Amino acid sequence: TMASGCVGSALNCLPEDILVEVFFYLPIRDLLRISRVSKKWRRLISDKRLWKDVDLTPYKMNSKTLWHLLRRYFSSSLRSLKVRGCLHSVKKQEVLTEAWLSELGKRCSGICHLHITEMDLRTLSCRCLPTSLTRLEIAHSEISVNWFSEATKPGKFSAPKLTSLILRNVPAFSDHHLQNLSPRHPLKTLVLSGTYRVTDKGIEALATSCKEIVHLKLHRCQISDSALHFVGRHLKQLHSLNLTNIPALTDAGLTCLASLKKLESLNLKYCCQLSAGGITFVCKQLPSLKYLNLDGIALEEHTLQNIRHSLSSCTVSNSFPDMDAVPKP
Numbered sequence: 001t002m003a004s005g006c007v008g009s010a011l012n013c014l015p016e017d018i019l020v021e022v023f024f025y026l027p028i029r030d031l032l033r034i035s036r037v038s039k040k041w042r043r044l045i046s047d048k049r050l051w052k053d054v055d056l057t058p059y060k061m062n063s064k065t066l067w068h069l070l071r072r073y074f075s076s077s078l079r080s081l082k083v084r085g086c087l088h089s090v091k092k093q094e095v096l097t098e099a100w101l102s103e104l105g106k107r108c109s110g111i112c113h114l115h116i117t118e119m120d121l122r123t124l125s126c127r128c129l130p131t132s133l134t135r136l137e138i139a140h141s142e143i144s145v146n147w148f149s150e151a152t153k154p155g156k157f158s159a160p161k162l163t164s165l166i167l168r169n170v171p172a173f174s175d176h177h178l179q180n181l182s183p184r185h186p187l188k189t190l191v192l193s194g195t196y197r198v199t200d201k202g203i204e205a206l207a208t209s210c211k212e213i214v215h216l217k218l219h220r221c222q223i224s225d226s227a228l229h230f231v232g233r234h235l236k237q238l239h240s241l242n243l244t245n246i247p248a249l250t251d252a253g254l255t256c257l258a259s260l261k262k263l264e265s266l267n268l269k270y271c272c273q274l275s276a277g278g279i280t281f282v283c284k285q286l287p288s289l290k291y292l293n294l295d296g297i298a299l300e301e302h303t304l305q306n307i308r309h310s311l312s313s314c315t316v317s318n319s320f321p322d323m324d325a326v327p328k329p
Helices: 002-012 016-023 028-034 039-045 063-072 098-107 175-181 200-209 225-234 251-259 276-283 301-310
Strands: 053-055 080-084 113-117 135-139 164-168 189-193 215-219 240-244 265-267 291-293 315-317
Touching (some): 016 039, 175 200, 276 301
Parallel strands (some): 113 135, 135 164, 265 291
């Protein structure tokens, strides 16, 4: 239309650096569409600044599209990539392949963050990933039993050394994975959310092998007080610890955390068996504690005030943001 033509003419009058800045705020799909406007725009769309942090999660990707993006736009400037498959679609298809991941590692030698969601990864392993990765996120996906154990075997590929691993709703992840993961990666951050196959045995393997972890989140894992014994005994570098929706935890396990002198943030959301006395006793022994989350734990107002008075240098939260999330007895 005439209006769109006027807008296009006005944009073409801008310096190329300004145009690239404008293009930066466009979704990937719109970038690809406007690359057909002119040769100039097609050239500008290939600017490395637009392909540094790529988020493809708004779209269900297929292998053909990923290969096109990799060959046409991805380069050594790529630092982070988020990609979504079609695990829950009626039409099943392979999205990530060993060949594509291998080429990603060659073309994008600077990539350090990969986020994968809704993918069937059972034909792959950790060894297929670019060796430059330091942060891996997997959500709502399927992995094989040997996803991490393959990393320890000699062969053509070498696995990345991860410092951050975030797993959300990966139902196959279990103690077996933790036992094979632990010796290989210099983890600083670990998030396990909805990994219901993880038990005390897996936490023991993790704690004894990954003693430099600084941030740990365990959400809806099948752990008990025994797991906290290993956390308190071995993970002395912890700065933040999230133990949420774990109904089996009691004061006996919480007491084991008193040795974490560097702990600054403790989240006990919906750990409903803990008592006010047990919480106060432990937290008073944590000199670095600045934030305590007790959301979802039923406390009388005067009891909550006593906790806050006892922990005067600590911010204490106690609310019920989602009653449906309270664990059922």
